[in-house]
Structures are given as C-alpha cells and as structure tokens.
Amino acid sequence: MRIRAAFLPTRGSRFGHGLRGLWSLDPAIHFLNHGSYGAAPRHVLAEESRWRDALEREPVRFMVDELPAALRAAGARLAGFLGASPSRLAFVDNATAGANAVLRSIRWRAGDRIVIANHAYPALKNTARFLADRHGLTVVEARVPWPLPGPDALVAAYAKALAGGARLAIIDHIFSPLAVVAPIDAIVPLCRERGASVLVDGAHAPGLLPLALDALGDTGVDWYVGNCHKWLCAPKGCGFIVATPEGQRDLHPAVISNFYGEGFEREFAWTGTGNPGARLAVTAALEFIEALGVERYRTALRDQAREASALIADAWGVEAGAPAQMFAGMVTLPLPSAEPATPESVANWRLKLLREHRIEVPIIAIDGHPWVRISAQVYNELSDYEALGRALA
Numbered sequence: 554m555r556i557r558a559a560f561l562p563t564r565g566s567r568f569g570h571g572l573r574g575l576w577s578l579d580p581a582i583h584f585l586n587h588g589s590y591g592a593a594p595r596h597v598l599a600e601e602s603r604w605r606d607a608l609e610r611e612p613v614r615f616m617v618d619e620l621p622a623a624l625r626a627a628g629a630r631l632a633g634f635l636g637a638s639p640s641r642l643a644f645v646d647n648a649t650a651g652a653n654a655v656l657r658s659i660r661w662r663a664g665d666r667i668v669i670a671n672h673a674y675p676a677l678k679n680t681a682r683f684l685a686d687r688h689g690l691t692v693v694e695a696r697v698p699w700p701l702p703g704p705d706a707l708v709a710a711y712a713k714a715l716a717g718g719a720r721l722a723i724i725d726h727i728f729s730p731l732a733v734v735a736p737i738d739a740i741v742p743l744c745r746e747r748g749a750s751v752l753v754d755g756a757h758a759p760g761l762l763p764l765a766l767d768a769l770g771d772t773g774v775d776w777y778v779g780n781c782h783k784w785l786c787a788p789k790g791c792g793f794i795v796a797t798p799e800g801q802r803d804l805h806p807a808v809i810s811n812f813y814g815e816g817f818e819r820e821f822a823w824t825g826t827g828n829p830g831a832r833l834a835v836t837a838a839l840e841f842i843e844a845l846g847v848e849r850y851r852t853a854l855r856d857q858a859r860e861a862s863a864l865i866a867d868a869w870g871v872e873a874g875a876p877a878q879m880f881a882g883m884v885t886l887p888l889p890s891a892e893p894a895t896p897e898s899v900a901n902w903r904l905k906l907l908r909e910h911r912i913e914v915p916i917i918a919i920d921g922h923p924w925v926r927i928s929a930q931v932y933n934e935l936s937d938y939e940a941l942g943r944a945l946a
C-alpha cells in the first residue's frame with residue numbers, strides 16, 4: 554500500500570517540541586511515559602486506517618486473498634529490521650501473547666523449574682504461576698537487588714537461581730520497573746549450562762537496542778518476544794515472536810485456531826478474526842523511525858534519558874537506581890520522599906503530577922519505596938524533565 558509522506562519527519566530534522574505535531578499527543582501534557590504504551594505517530598495511524606478501509610471494502614477478498622501475502626511482506630520487513638530470518642518471525646498481538654504462546658506450548662512435567670526475575674513483568678510472572686498451579690512446577694525467583702550496583706549483580710542473581718537447574722529461564726531484556734538493560738550475553742550461557750531453554754522478554758528492546766535476533770538464537774535464545782508499539786511507534790496490537798527452527802517445532806499460539814498443526818507461519822498468521830491493520834502498519838512505523846535515522850533515534854533517546862536523569866537527580870538530591878550505562882531510553886529514580894509506597898499512594902502521586910503539573914509519568918512501588926520511571930522521546934525536550942524536577946523539588 555502506498556504511504557503518504559505528509560507526517561513523515563524530514564531527514565536530519567531537529568528533535569524536540571517541533572516534532573510534536575507528528576503525533577496526536579495532547580500538547581498540554583509533558584508526556585514522560587512513552588514506555589508504557591508507546592504513542593503512534595499520525596503517519597502510522599493513517600496507514601493503519603488505510604488497511605482497515607481496504608479490509609472493509611471487501612472483507613472476504615481481503616482476508617482470504619490479500620492478507621496472507623500482506624502479512625508475509627510486513628513480517629519480512631520487520632524481520633529485516635530485527636536481524637531475523639523472515640521464517641523465524643511471527644506476529645502476535647503483544648509481548649504477553651508471545652510469552653503465553655511459549656510458556657503454554659511447553660510440555661511441562663511435574664517438578665520442572667522456571668527461573669524468572671523478581672522484577673519481571675507481572676503478566677509473565679502470573680503466566681508462570683498459572684502453569685505452576687496446573688502442572689506442579691516450581692517458580693524460582695532470580696532476586697535482582699535494587700538499587701542495582703551494576704550488570705554483575707544481575708548475572709549473579711540468575712546464577713544463584715539457576716544453581717538447582719531449570720527447564721526454562723525467562724530473561725527481561727529491559728526490565729519494566731527498573732528500566733535497566735540486562736546483560737543477556739552473560740546470562741544466556743549460564744542458562745544453557747544448567748539445561749534451561751531460554752525465553753527473552755524484549756518488550757521494550759526494539760527501537761532502543763540494536764538487535765540481531767538470528768545471532769541471538771545461535772547463542773541459545775530459543776524464543777524472543779517483543780513489542781512494536783512501544784519504541785518502534787507502531788499501533789497497539791503489533792508484537793512479534795522470533796523462534797529458532799528448534800524452538801518452532803512444538804510452538805503454538807496461545808489461542809488455537811483454524812490452522813492448528815499446519816506449521817509456525819500458518820498457525821500464528823491466523824488466531825481468529827481480528828483487525829490486522831496494526832501489524833500491517835509496522836512498515837509505516839519502520840519508515841518513520843528510518844526517516845528519523847535509526848541510530849540517531851536510539852542514541853538521542855539514550856542521551857536524553859541520561860541528561861534528564863542527571864538533572865532530576867540534581868534537583869531532588871537523589872541517585873538513579875543503577876549506573877547510567879545500564880539505561881537506554883528510560884531511567885528509574887527514587888522520589889524525594891520518605892513516605893512508604895503502596896499501590897494507592899503511587900496511583901495518587903501519578904494523579905497529582907498529572908492534575909497539578911500536567912506531567913504524565915509512572916510512579917512505581919519497589920520494595921516499599923516510591924520510584925519514578927522517566928521515558929525519553931524525540932518529541933520531548935529537557936524542559937519537560939525540568940518541569941518534573943521542579944514539581945517535586
């Protein structure tokens with residue numbers, strides 16, 4: 554489908570508030586939470602609705618005759634961006650659906666162990682818990698300390714959890730609450746030594762980290778799941794799973810549909826009637842990021858997050874939860890408050906910042922203390938983070 558260029562950034566365009574108009578974000582808000590749900594630019598949303606229009610013009614022809622090839626083309630484009638062979642990639646709605654496919658496809662035996670970090674995303678911890686209840690599994694937590702002195706402490710937490718062996722290890726490539734990048738190169742060999750298959754939860758990685766997913770598969774990562782709606786700015790409903798040929802053998806979507814048993818590509822390409830526009834519009838999202846400059850985008854987010862973190866830390870007299878080199882695009886800092894954090898108190902902090910200061914930012918309770926996770930994005934400027942610094946100084 555032909556993409557109009559009205560809302561594409563011009564190459565080399567200056568990052569900052571001048572780019573805000575490329576998104577439909579409320580200009581009255583300092584939007585410091587790109588990390589939770591992303592935000593799709595107008596260019597990408599226009600492409601998504603063009604696909605929906607094409608579908609609704611002749612739904613049968615679209616679904617039966619056009620969709621399979623269109624999905625293959627979009628999948629190949631995304632695979633190329635991720636350094637994966639097209640035959641290894643399938644679309645899923647989101648990282649949760651991808652992780653559920655993996656966890657629920659494994660033929661568990663009572664007593665099997667799943668290693669997962671204490672700070673892993675709740676959806677994955679819950680899926681492990683659900684399977685443990687059903688199949689008599691043991692969930693072993695890799696207890697990652699927070700604040701985190703450095704990458705070695707993360708490796709040590711996994712080494713300890715893996716000591717008794719495991720059937721499956723789950724590693725967050727970027728931890729959601731902590732915002733730190735895990736040294737997966739050091740953790741994966743430990744998992745393999747202990748006989749564990751490996752699932753990497755890369756929900757935040759595409760767009761923030763350079764990825765070479767075929768090569769990662771060769772190092773022992775059986776499955777890698779990720780989201781495109783966060784840092785690739787695709788519409789919501791666009792995630793992926795990359796599986797090695799061996800990892801595909803007994804892998805099925807979390808939702809079993811018409812093509813069960815007909816192979817990885819066919820099974821994942823159809824999990825019931827839905828709106829495939831989000832997946833098909835990933836090409837527009839990649840085009841958008843490429844217009845910004847992929848490396849330039851990644852570096853700008855990393856640098857903005859670090860500069861923003863430094864100025865907030867200075868305003869509040871605090872230190873980020875981990876060394877600066879462990880962050881990419883997001884940073885987690887302690888709030889300047891001695892108040893203990895509860896689910897209610899962090900929800901109130903967020904609402905107070907939004908209502909009184911027009912700042913959207915997540916406040917997170919970690920081990921009973923309130924932390925804030927700031928997200929960088931090219932539509933922001935340091936003044937947005939200064940506003941947060943002032944609001945709570």
Ligand SMILES: Cc1ncc(COP(=O)(O)O)c(C=O)c1O
Pocket residue numbers: 588589647648649650673674676725727728729754756757780
């Ligand atoms: C580390 C991690 N894993 C999984 C998810 C789940 O993503 P989704 O809700 O898109 O499935 C998130 C969402 O923020 C995440 O941060």
